[in-house]
Amino acid sequence: MSAPGLNRAVNICCIGAGYVGGPTMAMIASQCPQHRVTVVDVDQGRIDAWNRGPLPIFEPGLEELVAGCRGRNLFFTTQVDAAIRAAEIIFLAVNTPTKSFGVGAGRAADLQYLESCARRIGAVAEGRKIVVEKSTVPVRTAAAVQAILAAHAGRASFEVLSNPEFLAEGSAVADLRQPDRVLIGSERTASGEAAAEVLASVYAGWVPRDRILTTNLWSSELSKLAANAFLAQRISSINAISALCEATGADVQEIAHAVGRDARIGSRFLQASVGFGGSCFQKDILNLVYLCQHFGLPEVAAYWQQVVALNDYQKQRFARRLVEALFGTAANKRIAVLGFAFKKDTNDTRETPAIAVCRDLLVERAQLAIYDPRVSAGRIEADLAPWLDLGGHIEVCKDPYAAAAQAHAVAVLTEWDEFRSLDLERVYAGMLKPAVLFDGRNVIDLAAARRLGFQLHAIGRAVPEPRLGGATR
Ligand code: UDX
Ligand code: UDX
Numbered sequence: 001m002s003a004p005g006l007n008r009a010v011n012i013c014c015i016g017a018g019y020v021g022g023p024t025m026a027m028i029a030s031q032c033p034q035h036r037v038t039v040v041d042v043d044q045g046r047i048d049a050w051n052r053g054p055l056p057i058f059e060p061g062l063e064e065l066v067a068g069c070r071g072r073n074l075f076f077t078t079q080v081d082a083a084i085r086a087a088e089i090i091f092l093a094v095n096t097p098t099k100s101f102g103v104g105a106g107r108a109a110d111l112q113y114l115e116s117c118a119r120r121i122g123a124v125a126e127g128r129k130i131v132v133e134k135s136t137v138p139v140r141t142a143a144a145v146q147a148i149l150a151a152h153a154g155r156a157s158f159e160v161l162s163n164p165e166f167l168a169e170g171s172a173v174a175d176l177r178q179p180d181r182v183l184i185g186s187e188r189t190a191s192g193e194a195a196a197e198v199l200a201s202v203y204a205g206w207v208p209r210d211r212i213l214t215t216n217l218w219s220s221e222l223s224k225l226a227a228n229a230f231l232a233q234r235i236s237s238i239n240a241i242s243a244l245c246e247a248t249g250a251d252v253q254e255i256a257h258a259v260g261r262d263a264r265i266g267s268r269f270l271q272a273s274v275g276f277g278g279s280c281f282q283k284d285i286l287n288l289v290y291l292c293q294h295f296g297l298p299e300v301a302a303y304w305q306q307v308v309a310l311n312d313y314q315k316q317r318f319a320r321r322l323v324e325a326l327f328g329t330a331a332n333k334r335i336a337v338l339g340f341a342f343k344k345d346t347n348d349t350r351e352t353p354a355i356a357v358c359r360d361l362l363v364e365r366a367q368l369a370i371y372d373p374r375v376s377a378g379r380i381e382a383d384l385a386p387w388l389d390l391g392g393h394i395e396v397c398k399d400p401y402a403a404a405a406q407a408h409a410v411a412v413l414t415e416w417d418e419f420r421s422l423d424l425e426r427v428y429a430g431m432l433k434p435a436v437l438f439d440g441r442n443v444i445d446l447a448a449a450r451r452l453g454f455q456l457h458a459i460g461r462a463v464p465e466p467r468l469g470g471a472t473r
Contacts, residue, residue: 185220
């Protein structure tokens with residue numbers, strides 16, 4: 001019996017050594033030692049970091065994964081043209097941020113990097129190439145990539161596939177090792193389906209065949225946007241309920257548990273929070289909204305737009321409640337911010353709710369003392385730079401206790417495991433009184449915090465009455 005994966009060696013190139021390209025290629029190289037995988041990037045510093053460490057991104061298990069195959073069949077380089085020429089399969093994993101200017105600004109995806117990569121491939125490639133869209137893109141982007149490649153097809157022939165990545169940051173290695181599904185979209189032609197089969201055979205090296213789905217190109221592209229929109233919608237739904245809980249005394253965690261027990265709904269992605277962040281959710285929904293408007297579907301566009309609007313509301317609501325708890329003014333008050341990454345187990349801060357909350361507090365001229373176990377001080381300072389000349393101030397601290405010392409309030413904005421086991425007594429002892437604690441991730445033991453005397457606020461939870469007199473037992 002033949003092995004499930006492709007037996008012959010395939011030369012693979014990936015353009016873009018970021019959060020998606022790096023881990024995905026490391027997994028292919030690790031699971032398929034017969035294939036040669038080269039990851040290229042225009043950013044020399046990033047490539048140096050992949051080669052020499054510390055790795056440019058933090059993901060649990062990634063260092064070991066990369067160390068196991070780097071230099072064997074996994075290579076990182078800035079030699080883009082050579083890698084394109086040598087490869088049979090070329091992944092495009094460059095960033096596709098929301099456009100910040102011109103037509104569709106604030107909603108449409110900016111495809112300039114994807115386009116320039118397609119032009120480069122067209123200019124240097126020879127022979128038969130399979131070009132794989134890994135970056136999340138608007139529906140029908142493959143047609144644009146195809147058109148650019150076709151304009152250069154003299155020395156080469158191309159098949160364009162869509163193969164969206166569904167990994168979540170913080171669990172990328174586990175998600176890649178055991179994906180719920182791998183999705184491959186191709187043209188429904190003999191050569192398109194043959195190319196899809198080559199890519200499917202690479203994944204079949206470790207992914208069960210029944211988890212590898214094939215569709216037409218447009219279904220594959222739209223599935224990624226739809227999946228992220230559905231996931232984000234669940235968070236906005238539970239966050240909408242959290243506001244009602246705070247008004248009524250119901251507890252959002254009890255509701256999430258009760259609602260999630262319905263097998264038709266399921267329990268995951270019902271964790272109320274200060275808001276969702278990350279490079280994908282907002283960008284992909286805005287992209288979906290733009291597509292709907294473009295195709296004359298304003299009602300559908302408005303429906304998905306509301307998922308983003310509710311998320312903005314949730315972030316603003318948090319900062320507003322915090323200022324209210326500080327007697328209506330945060331000016332010159334030290335506020336400890338615990339967690340800056342958009343979720344635990346990553347150093348990524350793209351669209352993190354912490355930026356929105358810190359921005360609103362800096363506008364109030366607060367003195368922020370920020371601690372995150374993985375995000376660098378330089379990153380935090382760069383993210384908050386636009387709001388630093390308004391009278392507020394930031395200090396990046398080495399641990400949560402230093403941040404909380406002499407603070408009026410502590411706000412937990414990322415659900416890092418270490419915050420679940422905070423020494424609350426030590427935090428409380430160092431703070432000014434009344435000591436205000438805002439839990440934006442529902443990770444703090446409220447009963448213990450109440451016993452210590454904290455004035456507590458959480459997301460959608462029935463919080464015990466404040467005890468202004470300090471600790472009582
Ligand atoms: C990106 C997109 O944001 C996402 O939509 C898509 O699903 C996957 O690719 P990510 O890997 O997180 O996600 O982006 P990022 O970490 O910014 O990495 C992109 C890399 O591409 C960067 O290192 C950048 O230097 C590189 N790049 C960009 C090139 O090598 N060439 C270019 O022309 C543009
Ligand atoms: C997401 C998708 O999950 C992934 O499939 C896709 O490939 C990329 O986008 P990612 O953004 O990396 O992944 O992380 P995810 O775990 O989805 O979290 C996104 C945001 O939602 C985070 O800010 C997280 O804290 C928040 N979240 C998640 C909640 O607030 N509540 C939840 O119940 C789950």
